[in-house]
Amino acid sequence: MADLQINLAGIKSPNPFWLASAPPTNSGYQVQRAFEAGWGGAVWKTLGDPIINTTARFAAASFNGKKVAGFNNIELITDRPLEVNLKEIYETKKRFPNHAIIASLMVEPKQEKWHEIVKRVEDIGVDGLELNFGCPHGMAERGMGAASGQVPELVEKQTYWVKEVAKTPVIVKLTPNITDITVTAEAAVCGGADAVSMINTINSLMGVDLDSWNTVPHVAGKGAHGGYCGPAVKPIALNMVGECARNPLIDIPISGIGGISNWKDAAEFILMGATGVQVCTAAMHHGFSIVEDMIDGLNNYLDEKGIASVMDLVGKSVPKYSNWGDLDLNYKVVARINNDVCINCNKCHISCEDTSHQCIDMLKDATGKSYLKVREEDCVGCNLCSIVCPVDGAIDMVEIKQTLPSMTWNERQSRIASFMT
Amino acid sequence: MSEYETFMEEKNKIDSYFDKGYQVISIFENLSGTFVDFVTGEEAIEREVVQIQLLTAEARKYIATKLLFVS
Amino acid sequence: MSTITGGRISSNLVENFEEIHKGLTRSEAIEEANRCLYCYDAPCITACPTSIQIPKFIKKIATDNLKGSAKTILEANPVGASCARVCPTEELCEGACVLNHDTKPISIGHLQRYATDWAMKQKEPLFKAGDSNGKSVAIIGSGPAGLSAARELSLLGYQVTIFESAEEAGGLDRYGIVSFRLPREVVQWEVDQVEQLGVEIKTNTTVGVDISTEEIINQFERVILAVGMGQVPNLGIEGEGLKGVYDAIEFVKKTKVDAPTDELIGKKVAVIGAGNTAIDAATTAIRLGASNVKIVYRRTKNEMSAYQFEYDFAKQDGVEFRWLTAPSKIVSNEQNEVAGLECVKMTLDEPGLDGRQKPVPLENSETVLDVNVVIKAIGQSKHTKLIEAFGLNHTKGVVDVDSETFQTSQENIFACGDCIFGNGQGEAMVVSAAQQGKEVAKAIHRTFMLQSEIA
Numbered sequence: 001m002a003d004l005q006i007n008l009a010g011i012k013s014p015n016p017f018w019l020a021s022a023p024p025t026n027s028g029y030q031v032q033r034a035f036e037a038g039w040g041g042a043v044w045k046t047l048g049d050p051i052i053n054t055t056a057r058f059a060a061a062s063f064n065g066k067k068v069a070g071f072n073n074i075e076l077i078t079d080r081p082l083e084v085n086l087k088e089i090y091e092t093k094k095r096f097p098n099h100a101i102i103a104s105l106m107v108e109p110k111q112e113k114w115h116e117i118v119k120r121v122e123d124i125g126v127d128g129l130e131l132n133f134g135c136p137h138g139m140a141e142r143g144m145g146a147a148s149g150q151v152p153e154l155v156e157k158q159t160y161w162v163k164e165v166a167k168t169p170v171i172v173k174l175t176p177n178i179t180d181i182t183v184t185a186e187a188a189v190c191g192g193a194d195a196v197s198m199i200n201t202i203n204s205l206m207g208v209d210l211d212s213w214n215t216v217p218h219v220a221g222k223g224a225h226g227g228y229c230g231p232a233v234k235p236i237a238l239n240m241v242g243e244c245a246r247n248p249l250i251d252i253p254i255s256g257i258g259g260i261s262n263w264k265d266a267a268e269f270i271l272m273g274a275t276g277v278q279v280c281t282a283a284m285h286h287g288f289s290i291v292e293d294m295i296d297g298l299n300n301y302l303d304e305k306g307i308a309s310v311m312d313l314v315g316k317s318v319p320k321y322s323n324w325g326d327l328d329l330n331y332k333v334v335a336r337i338n339n340d341v342c343i344n345c346n347k348c349h350i351s352c353e354d355t356s357h358q359c360i361d362m363l364k365d366a367t368g369k370s371y372l373k374v375r376e377e378d379c380v381g382c383n384l385c386s387i388v389c390p391v392d393g394a395i396d397m398v399e400i401k402q403t404l405p406s407m408t409w410n411e412r413q414s415r416i417a418s419f420m421t
Numbered sequence: 422m423s424e425y426e427t428f429m430e431e432k433n434k435i436d437s438y439f440d441k442g443y444q445v446i447s448i449f450e451n452l453s454g455t456f457v458d459f460v461t462g463e464e465a466i467e468r469e470v471v472q473i474q475l476l477t478a479e480a481r482k483y484i485a486t487k488l489l490f491v492s
Numbered sequence: 493m494s495t496i497t498g499g500r501i502s503s504n505l506v507e508n509f510e511e512i513h514k515g516l517t518r519s520e521a522i523e524e525a526n527r528c529l530y531c532y533d534a535p536c537i538t539a540c541p542t543s544i545q546i547p548k549f550i551k552k553i554a555t556d557n558l559k560g561s562a563k564t565i566l567e568a569n570p571v572g573a574s575c576a577r578v579c580p581t582e583e584l585c586e587g588a589c590v591l592n593h594d595t596k597p598i599s600i601g602h603l604q605r606y607a608t609d610w611a612m613k614q615k616e617p618l619f620k621a622g623d624s625n626g627k628s629v630a631i632i633g634s635g636p637a638g639l640s641a642a643r644e645l646s647l648l649g650y651q652v653t654i655f656e657s658a659e660e661a662g663g664l665d666r667y668g669i670v671s672f673r674l675p676r677e678v679v680q681w682e683v684d685q686v687e688q689l690g691v692e693i694k695t696n697t698t699v700g701v702d703i704s705t706e707e708i709i710n711q712f713e714r715v716i717l718a719v720g721m722g723q724v725p726n727l728g729i730e731g732e733g734l735k736g737v738y739d740a741i742e743f744v745k746k747t748k749v750d751a752p753t754d755e756l757i758g759k760k761v762a763v764i765g766a767g768n769t770a771i772d773a774a775t776t777a778i779r780l781g782a783s784n785v786k787i788v789y790r791r792t793k794n795e796m797s798a799y800q801f802e803y804d805f806a807k808q809d810g811v812e813f814r815w816l817t818a819p820s821k822i823v824s825n826e827q828n829e830v831a832g833l834e835c836v837k838m839t840l841d842e843p844g845l846d847g848r849q850k851p852v853p854l855e856n857s858e859t860v861l862d863v864n865v866v867i868k869a870i871g872q873s874k875h876t877k878l879i880e881a882f883g884l885n886h887t888k889g890v891v892d893v894d895s896e897t898f899q900t901s902q903e904n905i906f907a908c909g910d911c912i913f914g915n916g917q918g919e920a921m922v923v924s925a926a927q928q929g930k931e932v933a934k935a936i937h938r939t940f941m942l943q944s945e946i947a
Contacts (some may be wrong), residue, residue, distance in 0.1 A: 064554065065526035329482050343590040350532035357424075362533070377425040390529050391594050404486045412485040419448035419488075 002302035003309040004295065006040070008275040009169040009194035009253045011128040013100035015040035016266065016310055017294050020257050020278035021104035021130060021173075023075060024288070028088025032095060037288035038295055041100030043197075043278060046077035046132045047085055047121065048106040048144075056217040059206035061232065070232035071281045072206040074217070074224055076138045077106055082117075086124040093125050102171065105162075106132040106139060109148050114161040128168045131159065131193075133184075134175035134200020136227045146200065149175040152187035159191025169194040171255055174240075176202050176233075181240045185250045196244065197255035197278065199237045201227025230281035234259030238272055242321045245273025262290075263297030270310065271317035325410040332400040333381040335360070335374045341394040344370050348385035348395060356384050376400075424477060431480035434473055435487060443471070445488060455481045501778060501809070505752035508779035509671045513577075513602075521606040525554035528598050531590055536600060539588035541919070541927040542569040546585055550603055562611035563618050565604055570643035570930075571636045571682050573612060574665045575923045576605035577674050580799045584923070612681045621689040622649035627940060630655065630712035632699050632878075635663020636922045637909025638718035639686050640929025646689035648937050653712070654691060657698035659749075663720055664910070665922060667745040670772045672779065676748060705881045709904070714936050717882065717891060717900070717907040718929065721872035727764065731822025732868075736830035740765070740773035740869035747776055757781035761865040762833045763811075764788050764819055766796035768920075770869035771803070774811045777867065785811045786861065790818035790838045790851040816840070818851065820858065822866055832860040875911060890914035897935040898928060908932045 004015040018041035019025050019034050026045040034042055053075055061070035078085060093101050103121045107113040118129065132139075133149030140147040148154040155172065162170050172188035174181055176199040185196050203225050207216035215223025237258020244250045256274025260266050261282040269277050282290055298310065307313055337348065337360075349372055352360040359378035364370055374385075386395040435457075443459035450456070455475040460468050475481050502508050516524065528550040536546040545564050552561035565572040581587070581601040589597035611618060627650050631638045634656040642652045660666055662679040687693060699708060708715055724739045726732055740763070761782045763774040766789035777785045787806070789796060792815045796803070806813075816838040823832035837857035840849035874889025885892040885901035891912050893899060898906045908928035912918045918928070 065522050330486060343593040344531075344535070345529045345590045346532035346534075347529060378423055404483075405490050407482070407486045407489055411489060412482070415489045416448045416450075416485055419445055420450075421447055 013040035016276035020280040022280040046104040051076040071230035072226040074226040146175040155187040156191040163192035204228030328406040334379040428477040428479040535588040536585040544568040558610040561607040573608035625649035633718035634661035637925035644933030720910040765869035
């Protein structure tokens with residue numbers, strides 16, 4: 001049994017799985033149910049001046065019949081008075097003293113506003129604070145959330161104000177709706193943040209109804225952009241975590257968020273530098289019980305790998321994440337089709353023929369049986385055929401041992417520079 | 422001619438100039454690919470300059486690898 | 493896949509004849525459609541006699557383009573709604589699905605039904621007749637081959653008249669396939685689709701009786717013979733005239749025309765033969781309330797011409813099989829009713845000229861099966877008289893045709909469907925009849941194109 005406890009900038013939790021600040025953490029009832037189900041921590045639904053929500057708040061993308069490939073919401077922060085939330089936080093913390101409760105906060109970008117809420121929340125007893133600089137809809141129109149999170153100076157200044165009074169660790173939650181997230185992450189570091197969390201949701205419009213031509217969702221025939229999350233955003237989030245993790249200026253822990261649906265996703269985020277993860281859409285799709293497999297699967301994985309603590313996994317893939325210019329141009333893989341496993345759907349052929357490098361031939365053997373073969377000298381090793389292949393093990397991308405040594409683009413350019421006149 | 426055959430032709434050219442003792446004196450890259458100027462060894466009385474144009478990505482990679490590790 | 497399951501017999505006989513499979517729900521259809529790999533050069537297309545672009549129609553179901561899906565199916569197969577129900581899919585498209593080698597094949601038949609069921613609910617026709625080219629074609633028979641040929645010829649601009657001896661059009665699909673597998677409404681819709689193109693269907697019109705073959709030949713520029721096959725021939729044993737002996741074709745037909753009767757309730761039934769019709773007759777007998785139904789076949793399961801899914805279906809219905817058993821006499825009681833079926837045990841000898849092992853009787857093996865109904869399902873007779881009236885060459889009642897053009901020995905007369913099936917020629921499936929209908933139409937069109945080229 002591996003040790004799943006984490007310590008993120010001083011915030012300890014029995015496992016790395018936290019519920020993100022979102023509808024699942026709206027109330028004490030929900031968070032307590034989540035802790036009973038096994039979640040290690042919860043970032044409370046963002047506290048601030050209570051808002052008013054619309055109905056028709058969520059929408060989701062289905063892909064090829066699979067529901068909730070992506071998820072979109074236009075819900076705002078808590079609509080309940082601070083006292084109500086604080087009372088429930090207190091009760092929950094009392095019942096679950098070893099679980100992490102982090103209060104997500106959002107107020108106007110004014111020093112006194114931040115000071116007031118930080119003090120009142122910390123007085124009730126929380127394990128940490130998360131500053132919501134990411135909510136992309138609604139609150140942003142009022143100068144909060146992503147609107148302040150997109151301006152590095154505001155990120156730094158507000159973090160600084162919070163740190164002036166905060167006694168617990170401060171996590172700054174970053175918006176992905178920015179060209180380079182490392183810029184705002186650095187601003188958070190400069191402001192004194194103890195950790196960053198990412199990503200918040202991505203500006204999105206879920207769809208358009210083809211009969212009514214209304215937006216999806218719509219509120220009485222009108223729509224507004226929402227925040228996108230769920231499995232579809234995982235690669236975007238993972239990149240942002242990786243970019244921050246490998247940036248030497250961002251030397252604080254990262255809480256990974258974005259499309260994490262199972263222990264494998266979580267392990268990937270942890271390998272790419274996250275000290276723990278936050279989950280929302282998967283819980284909204286399936287309920288709190290999904291954490292059981294997250295814990296079990298991660299534990300079994302660590303045991304199989306002989307890793308004693310999940311903390312030992314943190315960032316192990318970060319050195320492998322690099323710039324394109326540092327990739328070896330002389331590394332060569334080619335596709336090889338295992339005709340014993342291949343079921344002859346010809347998807348590799350047509351994908352290569354129509355959209356890649358025309359190197360998979362449809363042939364017939366002496367008995368008239370169809371088979372597929374890669375002309376390896378023409379194969380550029382793009383992986384497409386193995387991606388579209390529906391059968392595991394039918395196409396291997398095989399490394400071709402090179403007689404030439406490794407050479408990156410950067411090495412090439414610096415070598416030929418002396419010949420350029 | 423397949424891309425691979427074009428590459429092999431370009432690679433053979435590069436190899437043959439190196440084999441004959443030519444050296445690269447200039448490399449120029451633009452929208453049309455890479456242009457490599459070879460010259461014969463310094464001891465020759467009249468230095469002959471030959472230019473080859475490399476069209477394939479593989480050859481543009483290969484010439485740099487040769488320069489980095491072989492010559 | 494033909495996953496019809498039997499075994500749930502109601503005492504309300506009408507219910508027993510309702511279509512067994514209720515069709516996929518939208519969710520089921522979309523889930524299954526999304527499982528299709530959309531193979532390139534897909535083997536299911538090759539395996540379909542009518543070459544339906546299966547991955548395309550399935551993809552269209554997945555994208556809610558049901559109109560496009562139904563058109564893709566029906567373009568290739570004018571009786572695609574019937575075929576979705578009666579095709580031996582595991583021998584055809586589903587048998588060829590590449591997922592047989594991985595998980596499980598796509599339920600192509602059910603998906604085809606889903607799309608064509610949608611089409612059946614639409615008011616707008618899916619196809620329009622071509623501009624008239626002034627040429628006329630007569631088609632004898634309105635079964636799948638005739639309907640298919642008529643549809644294709646209409647699209648090409650021909651004026652088509654179908655002559656049908658029965659009261660309603662549809663042929664085998666209308667009268668010969670049990671309604672719990674192929675309801676009448678489906679066939680009627682397919683007939684309607686052909687009629688709305690301007691095809692005239694003259695029912696209750698028997699060629700050779702109500703109109704002479706000469707009149708047909710004189711009135712039309714081309715003639716297609718698509719008359720299928722006739723009644724079940726005699727067994728040639730004693731007692732065939734007794735009360736309680738039925739012709740399987742007539743027996744099934746009655747259930748597709750009239751409400752079920754109680755005449756079989758509690759009866760013990762022997763069905764002679766093990767082909768598609770035998771299975772239909774046996775399962776029909778069960779649904780009419782027979783207390784026991786036995787299929788009696790002189791060969792073994794390996795030689796039966798029924799499909800595996802039909803066999804499974806009959807077994808689920810509780811039909812018993814008596815292999816290597818040949819009837820020798822139908823026993824009578826004093827009221828001239830069937831009182832039993834005397835049978836002899838058989839054994840299989842060396843293969844005969846047709847490659848099948850010849851059954852030979854075992855001496856002194858007579859037994860009497862305790863039955864009071866005998867249904868004959870040993871194949872169908874040919875319409876030899878009509879074939880000869882048209883002056884067509886034939887081999888034992890099977891019309892001789894050119895294998896590519898389906899042209900008979902008479903230049904302007906073509907033939908397709910079950911009337912060219914036999915002696916190693918043709919196929920007996922509805923789907924192959926549909927394909928032949930298409931090919932005949934193309935061949936006829938070519939003859940006119942050729943003429944205009946010459947002129």
